[in-house]
Amino acid sequence: MARRGFRSARAAGRPERPRLAGARFTRWVNGTLTPRGAGRSFGSQVRRRPPVRASPRIGRDAARPEGEAMPAPDRFNAAARADLLPELRACLDVPRWAERVCDARPYDSPGAVLAVADAAARELTPDEVGAALTAHPRIGERPAGAATTAAWSRAEQSGVDSEDAELRAALREGNAAYERRFGHVYLVCAAGRGGAELLAVLRSRMHHDPRTELRVVADELRKIALLRLGKVIG
Structure with missing residues (x-):
């Protein structure tokens, strides 16, 4: 029951905004909580995705009371373009995407950054x-080094048990078969997932035709980019 003296967003005729954090934020990234009408365009003409009205809440903003504005991402807005672009390309190494996200500043909330990044x-x-x-890197191969992308990849693949020799061998074989079929590395948003699950996903995608699989890969890149961008925003 709503408190006396307050009107709910639905009663006021405003769209309700989801309160997203933790696992629910990952579901938003994975597309299960995107607004209705969100089109997935890749390599063909489809209806454009409508403006995003609901912004996800990340970090400390997840517990912010409904109706209270989220603070602007000040560091993100104030960063020099030359400094911010490499950070964005560590999320998704596509210059057009990084420039779109960078040049749309200033943003009034973290959710606004993510909405622009998602659309691009x-x-x-x-x-x-x-x-x-x-x-x-290939799934099951954790890159060495202190580079941001290497550190993120290691963290994202932390659910793959490096001590399981049988699993490592199966992933090597699966990666090789995948690359022979599609001509590029197997990519999946690995955060929060174990090695056995990632291997099962690889095997299920072997049935795709190349065009379908390229669309799937594009969407996995999007998911990874949004998760990484959340770290850049802070």
């Missing part, structure tokens, strides 16, 4: 997908 990532071309894939 749904427009990846086949050439952009191919170029972006080169920044990602």
Whole structure:
């Protein structure tokens, strides 16, 4: 029951905004909580995704009372363009996407940043997908080094048990078969998922035709980009 003296968003005729945090934020990224009418465009003409009205809440904003404005991402807004673009390309190594997100500043909330990034990532071309894939290691292979992308990849694949020799061998074989079929590395948003699940996803995608699989890869790039962008926003 709503408190006396307050009107709910529905009663006021305003769209209700989801309160997203943790696992629910990952579901939003994965597309299960996107607004209705969100089109997935890749390599073909489809209806454009309508403006995003609901913004996800991340970090400390997840507990913010309904109706209270989220603070603007001040560091993100104030960063020099030359400094911010490399951080964005670590999220998704597509210059057009990074420039779109950077040049749309200032933003009034973290959710506004993510909404622009989400829309721009749904427009990846086949050439952009191919170029972006080169920044990602194979599933089961954790890159060494202190680079931001390497650290993020290691964290995202932390659910893959490196001590399971049988699983490692199966992933190597699966990666090789996938690359022979599609001509590029197997990519999946691995955050929060175990090695056995990632191997099962790989095997299920082997049945795709190349065009379908490229669309799937483009959407996985989008999911990874949004998760990483949340870290850049802070």
